[in-house]
Amino acid sequence: MKAGLKTAFRLFKKHFARFTTIIAIVAVSIGFMSGIGEVENKIKIGARDLYEQSRVTDLYIKSSSPSGFTPQEIVTVCQRFGEENVKTGFCYETAKGENALRVYWLNVEDSLGKIELLEGELPTQEGEILAERETEGLTSCAVGDTVYIPNPMTGGETAYTVSGIVYNPLHIYNEDEPSFTKREDSQEDVLTLKEIYYFHTQTPPIINDIYVRVGNEAFGELFSNDYEENIAIVKAETETLLGDGATVLTLYENIGMYSLFSYAEKVGQIGIIFVVFFLLVTLLVVYSTMSRLFEEERAQIACQKTLGIADNRITGKYVWFVAVGSAIGGGIGFFIGLLLTSLLYNGFNMQYRMPPFPDSLNFYYYALTFGIILLANVVLAALCGKKATSSKPAQLLTPKAPKAGKKVILERIPFIWKALSFKYKSTVRNVLLFKSRFLMTVISVVGATVLVFAGLGLFNCAVNHGEAGSLIGISAVLIVFSGVLCALVIYNLTNINVSERTREIATLMVLGYHEREVTGYIYREVYIMCAIGAVLGVPLGMAFVNFVFDFISFGSLAEVEWWSYVLTPVMTMLFGFISTLLLRKKIVKTDMNASLKTIE
Known part of the structure; x- marks a missing residue:
């Protein structure tokens, strides 16, 4: 086996947690985006099949x-x-x-x-x-x-x-x-x-x-733009033909058929908005993962450059890491999307007698979302790799100097700072001192919180509008997927945080800190950043929900129940709590001997 292939396999093994995180977040994002994006198309295909098979009159x-x-x-x-x-x-x-x-x-x-x-x-x-x-x-x-x-x-x-x-x-x-x-x-x-x-x-x-x-192939597919134009012309002709003694109605006046297509279009519009949001959160997580990964691999990259390995070849290993993770996640996301489309389609049975679920496969939405995410992830990895390999080996082998200590803003407010115990002072310093880590976590949590609030807001409006029962399924799916995305975001960023601070954690263990105290040292920082993200996410979620309602011409912010404002930050904190519990074993199993070794 070639040396390059061996090092690539070692990279997968060494960073398996990050690799699986990339798989999970890509699977969730592609599953949601392709699943909800295909619903409108499936509904229209099903309704058109019914239209043809039953020869529904126009x-x-x-x-x-x-x-x-x-x-x-x-x-x-x-x-x-x-x-x-x-x-x-x-x-x-x-x-x-x-x-x-x-x-x-x-x-x-x-x-x-x-x-x-x-x-x-x-x-x-x-x-x-x-x-x-x-x-x-x-x-x-x-x-x-x-x-x-x-x-x-x-x-x-x-x-x-x-x-x-x-x-x-x-x-x-x-x-x-x-x-x-x-x-x-x-x-x-x-x-x-x-x-x-x-x-x-x-x-x-x-x-x-x-x-x-009157419909035929030349007339246009049911409720297409061509159909709408042609049926309006035929209606006017028929009214002229029969005079005032007759009233002519089209399928646009049939409450069942027209509202089905109307809500299908709303689902498509919702999908467009949330696809963009899911994509941005996914790319932010992948970027943070790869930028931190290159920081940890500085010594490895330096050794490879010293051996004369080309920069493109070094970067290619990490691009391959992201591409394989995205490809596996995309494969899983395809089946998640199929299941999600079927669930949402059948959810319309609450309000309509839906035709059987069309068994034809349409790869358009899946190929589009997978292509965008794969390309974006590869480009992000390549950019991070180019930045890392642009440094000389001597610079890469020299550890980055620790961030200089300085007063944080709370230290300038004596009555608050003096009231804090030592452990909370250290937590506040760590949170505010590492601004990039702080901003990355808070922005990611804010994005996930906005999605959760949007799901709850859409659910409130769907319940309030009795005729919009079919949108309840969409809102429920949005809440679940937003919650999973939120948990993955927090887990990934916390995992990176823990990986970067094994030396710090090992020092606490050597000093005799108990497991609860060591985990609390990390957890407190995570909870503070989650709380800030959750609080900021609610007002931003209000603005986002208001935009969504205006875009799809359905519901209003006034219809969002008070408990949605309370439940949104609670759910965000709950997902943060679950994520930290999953990382407890990794924290307490930190190898003190290996972690305290240094290349200085």
Whole structure:
């Protein structure tokens, strides 16, 4: 085995904790970014599959005449769109208590706007009727139940037996749907639709509904920009064709189909914003990891330069270290992203009857996020390597002089400084003396805290907006991934901190400090920096959340509950506590003999 390959393997073994940290943080970031980025695409593919398979109609034309459409009007529509693309029926609505009831007369077996039979069978005799599936908004019915339908002609009610339960793709929405009916004594603009029934017939009493499918390949994909432009033109043409006696509605007026696409776009917009934020935090962590790694490897780099090894070859070993870690993390992140996309897609079932999850693989978001992170990590490692190898071997072999001691700001405030015990004085000095370490940790914690607050804020608004239940899953995922990212950030920076200070830790052990005192020496600094980052993260999180809500036109900062402001810093401190516990073993197992050796 070549010497270069051996040293590369030794590098992986020696810095295995940092290597696994890079893998973990890249996996979390790519999993989140590719997973949430693909949700919008999957929803649109699923809805378009439903649109094609069920031949969902694009236009719903309703007659405003009590006698419905005339035969000539029906012929005119058929001539314009083709008889195979037109379905007719009769529909009426009536108030029933505080809500509304809708009844359709149409051919349920028609392939146009296909209605799916979920339970039971189609009516075979008079007195039988079909009922729409149960949702949060629609009353439940079972096969064999007796329902009472108001008769608008007599003013009484007629009993019917439910022979089957069906699903109409135009009623994909699981929440309350507005009816076309407004009762004069009602305080609301419209009543809520609570019951939907179907009479299976090919000869409705009159025809007051016409369903038209106009979409084709040239027309544009469902809810694309081309589709929106073309459907608006067709709607205007149809209104001109039928005059004032008809109302023309498109799928943009269908609350279920349109809101599904609207929320899918919001998920995509949320993904864009948080992808950028996750990327910045990830790159900050990788940069801090590699810059500290090169500091520790100064002597090794000096020896290699002395042996005449080229700077590019020396740097290449560390670039390879980052590239392999990023590649493994990217592979894991791919499967995390697939799982996340599936979970978020199925989460929309809370609000909609979603089509089956599309099994087609789209590598666009994954390839994009993985490519950006891999390239950025490699460039960062190369820049750090160039800076390290630009020094002469003699300079690299000489340890950097310890930072000169000086008074920190609290020492200039006597009544505070004198009140502190020795251990807290040393903690404050260490925190404020090493400014780069302090800023790196605080900025990373602030970024993670902002993400946690954004997740909680989005959750609050999703709960407050009953129609936005599908966004609850997005907010929950955001909270979890932000928390994991926060824990990884704190763990990584604390691990680097401990690795740099083994000599200091060993000195405390030699002086007789107990394990609790030694770990507390490090933990206090971590908790102080976490607390500062958590406190600063809340107001910055407020500004970020306000920007997000404006960007996606949903929710407001006023809807964020008070407990989110409290829970955000608490969660950040909790993740910091968990991270420090994971490093306890490394601290107490510090080799005093090896750590106190010096190359001075």
